[in-house]
Amino acid sequence: MSTAETDDQLAQRLAAAAGAILLDLRARGDLEGKALGQAGDEAANAMLCREIRAARPGDALLSEEEKDNVARCARSRVWIVDPLDGTREYGEGRSDWAVHVALAIDGVAAVGAVALPGLGVTLTSASPPPLAPPNHPPKMLVSRTRPAAEALFVAERLGAELVAMGSAGAKAMAVVRGEADIYLHTGGQYEWDNCAPAAVAAAAGLHVSRADGSPLRYNNADTYLPDLLICRKELAETVLRRAREFGR
Structure with a gap:
């Protein structure tokens, strides 16, 4: 090599x-x-x-x-x-x-x-595709088998169209590729589930954070990551606010 x-x-x-x-x-x-x-x-x-x-x-x-x-x-x-x-x-x-x-x-x-x-x-994070125009209404990705209650709550408040899809990487890249606008996951993941997707999404100009808006951190002794938000930057503040309203 x-x-x-x-x-x-x-x-x-x-x-x-x-x-x-x-x-x-x-x-x-x-x-x-x-x-x-x-x-x-x-x-x-x-x-x-x-x-x-x-x-x-x-x-x-x-x-x-x-x-x-x-x-x-x-x-x-x-x-x-x-x-x-x-x-x-x-x-x-x-x-x-x-x-x-x-x-x-x-x-x-x-x-x-x-x-x-x-x-x-x-x-790749080195050459991500240019961001496509947003979808109207916004499209929000959820799990095929176990959509999180928080995501369903936020989607309803935003009037977003739900799109069921498989793996975390596929969902994150659907936002990068412009097929969707929001990927909010609150069902728990591990560092390997989203480190590469987070790097690519951030390089593409998307908002990437925890569901409370705090930054994602990797190489922890405990590799569990409870939640993740990847979305268009213009939607981030609204999605984060709606996520905070869940369960009130």
Whole structure:
């Protein structure tokens, strides 16, 4: 591997390569459902971890599929990866799943690549697409299987159209791509679920924060992140205000 490869280039290449592995595995047709999802997770994770460790031996690594070592918290640079975000959707033959490769520097999502292999695209923080015009009425993304009550409350107050979709990465990139305007998640995630999407969304000029407006921080000893908001900046204040009203 060339030592001239930048962090952005590495993230993009590996996210795309993991996506290709997952597509090839699914195309074989000898696995399906949960078995396919597990095999895909394992294959993509093995490649990602091997390549990151070879290319950046001095950096720490946090992966959904690897045993965590909290010694990483002492490092400035940590790669945060989700080899297969949306295992259910992948196993069902859908396109709304993703591969996340991110680099957090001093707790900030600095570099990110999100591959959407089912759509044939990889979005990166280095070259995000220009923002599309807003949708009218605004479109708000929710989980296919368990839409959060807070999101439903906010959508009703905004008069937003609900769009059900699978993985966190797919939903976040739908906002980046202009297919939707708001992604509010309050059902709990982990750092690998949104580090790469947050980096890409922020680079694209979107609002990215916790559901209370506070910044997202990564490389914590506890990797659980309760909530997330990615939306168009002109909607952020209203969404945050409505979210605060929930449960009053």
